[in-house]
Amino acid sequence: xxxxxxxxxxxxxxxxxxxxxxxxxxxxxxxxxxxxxxxxxxxxxxxxxxxxxxxxxxxxxxxxxxxxxxxxxxxxxxxxxxxxxxxxxxxxxxxxxxxxxxxxxxxxxxxxxxxxxxxxxxxxxxxxxxxxxxxxxxxxxxxxxxxxxxxxxxxxxxxxxxxxxxxxxxxxxxxxxxxxxxxxxxxxxxxxxxxxxxxxxxxxxxxxxxxxxxxxxxxxxxxxxxxxxxxxxxxxxxxxxxxxxxxxxxxxxxxxxxxxxxxxxxxxxxxxxxxxxx
Amino acid sequence: xxxxxxxxxxxxxxxxxxxxxxxxxxxxxxxxxxxxxxxxxxxxxxxxxxxxxxxxxxxxxxxxxxxxxxxxxxxxxxxxxxxxxxxxxxxxxxxxxxxxxxxxxxxxxxxxxxxxxxxxxxxxxxxxxxxxxxxxxxxxxxxxxxxxxxxxxxxxxxxxxxxxxxxxxxxxxxxxxxxxxxxxxxxxxxxxxxxxxxxxxxxxxxx
Numbered sequence: 001x002x003x004x005x006x007x008x009x010x011x012x013x014x015x016x017x018x019x020x021x022x023x024x025x026x027x028x029x030x031x032x033x034x035x036x037x038x039x040x041x042x043x044x045x046x047x048x049x050x051x052x053x054x055x056x057x058x059x060x061x062x063x064x065x066x067x068x069x070x071x072x073x074x075x076x077x078x079x080x081x082x083x084x085x086x087x088x089x090x091x092x093x094x095x096x097x098x099x100x101x102x103x104x105x106x107x108x109x110x111x112x113x114x115x116x117x118x119x120x121x122x123x124x125x126x127x128x129x130x131x132x133x134x135x136x137x138x139x140x141x142x143x144x145x146x147x148x149x150x151x152x153x154x155x156x157x158x159x160x161x162x163x164x165x166x167x168x169x170x171x172x173x174x175x176x177x178x179x180x181x182x183x184x185x186x187x188x189x190x191x192x193x194x195x196x197x198x199x200x201x202x203x204x205x206x207x208x209x210x211x212x213x214x215x216x217x218x219x220x221x222x223x224x225x226x227x228x229x230x231x232x233x234x235x236x237x238x239x240x241x242x243x244x245x246x247x248x249x250x251x252x253x254x255x256x257x258x259x260x261x262x263x264x265x266x267x268x269x270x271x272x273x274x275x276x277x278x
Numbered sequence: 279x280x281x282x283x284x285x286x287x288x289x290x291x292x293x294x295x296x297x298x299x300x301x302x303x304x305x306x307x308x309x310x311x312x313x314x315x316x317x318x319x320x321x322x323x324x325x326x327x328x329x330x331x332x333x334x335x336x337x338x339x340x341x342x343x344x345x346x347x348x349x350x351x352x353x354x355x356x357x358x359x360x361x362x363x364x365x366x367x368x369x370x371x372x373x374x375x376x377x378x379x380x381x382x383x384x385x386x387x388x389x390x391x392x393x394x395x396x397x398x399x400x401x402x403x404x405x406x407x408x409x410x411x412x413x414x415x416x417x418x419x420x421x422x423x424x425x426x427x428x429x430x431x432x433x434x435x436x437x438x439x440x441x442x443x444x445x446x447x448x449x450x451x452x453x454x455x456x457x458x459x460x461x462x463x464x465x466x467x468x469x470x471x472x473x474x475x476x477x478x479x480x481x482x483x484x485x
Contacts, residue, residue: 044411045410045413046411047413051444054443054444054445055442055443057443058445058474058475059441059443060440060441124281127281128280128281134280135280136280138282139280139282140289141281193281193282204313211289228343228346228347231346231378232343232347235309235313235340238336239306259339260367260371261339
């Protein structure tokens with residue numbers, strides 16, 4: 001592990017980052033910053049802090065700065081995060097998925113890297129509230145994570161007020177019960193409608209059970225992976241998807257950097273990545 | 279409610295068939311064989327052999343990914359011949375895959391290509407070396423800039439050096455202008471690099 005920065009280098013780095021990105025870190029965040037800097041310096045083979053700063057300053061593509069910023073901006077998730085992608089699901093993608101299917105057919109959606117459950121529950125709420133054909137099909141929601149602790153929290157479905165801040169109050173009242181001041185539990189029908197499971201998405205054996213999936217949400221997860229991990233994850237998604245199925249990535253992620261097998265599809269609300277027919 | 283309990287759903291059963299074959303007629307089986315071969319040293323030669331004949335993009339991708347996962351000198355060496363392929367997709371796939379393998383195993387395989395007789399191969403090698411986080415990449419690329427007789431190879435090295443962003447490359451770039459004084463693109467590229475490398479660091483520090 002690379003040694004922590006000396007105080008002058010730390011100040012210089014924080015000033016540089018603030019100037020370029022607006023992100024601001026104080027001495028109190030020292031450990032957080034040091035760890036992420038060390039991780040990226042090792043990843044690019046920088047032999048010194050000076051070498052790494054040269055890369056950040058002069059790299060024409062700015063790719064390394066973006067990677068570092070992604071690492072520095074990990075946030076807790078919340079309901080309806082990046083809602084435009086959920087809008088895309090109910091306004092465009094699902095209508096395309098069910099084209100040619102009969103009422104009663106299955107529609108399968110997988111939230112890969114579901115963390116504490118906000119994403120799959122958000123998908124469920126969006127379907128129930130905003131997809132007009134929701135009653136015509138049997139919809140199966142799968143959610144997975146590699147972390148058993150967050151999965152337990154996802155199954156429990158209990159959230160603090162801040163996780164709900166993007167939800168209209170009417171939806172909070174409709175789908176949640178306040179179990180104590182500031183803590184809300186999602187309704188049992190929703191908790192029981194989602195299949196939560198422990199899955200490493202780059203392990204073919206663990207992903208093998210996911211087949212004929214129509215839409216995969218994998219947002220803000222692959223930023224934690226190296227290039228090979230992202231590539232393997234893309235391969236697993238390719239195997240798991242039904243022909244013409246979609247992958248939805250986080251707003252700062254691009255499939256073109258991971259795999260050439262998917263076709264980007266620009267919908268009015270968002271860009272998704274589609275597995276070809278064959 | 280239209281959401282059904284997924285555990286009672288109808289995901290297709292996982293069929294545990296016998297080991298898949300890279301020569302199977304079904305691309306899905308060939309992909310499965312490639313996934314299973316990832317990380318296995320003895321599978322490098324069969325994977326590379328199939329890659330040379332494979333025309334399904336999804337199987338190619340699975341084979342390349344498996345070789346990257348194996349990550350050995352043999353796996354890197356098996357990809358080197360594809361740098362001379364006329365198939366652009368295959369060649370780019372090989373280059374991208376080599377970039378994702380450990381630099382320590384790739385560099386010894388790629389560095390000799392910087393003096394290959396084919397200038398196109400030297401260009402691909404320069405681009406590749408530029409992406410390898412390895413202590414030799416700066417001297418190797420400046421060596422190309424100083425000595426390669428083909429201007430396009432030199433420009434590929436310049437581009438890689440600019441991407442690396444190390445001002446120590448500047449003297450070699452200055453000498454390149456002297457080697458190709460009549461080539462306006464060399465002048466333009468080096469001027470861009472000079473400007474980039476001599477930016478006022480205080481400005482970048484937000485001062």
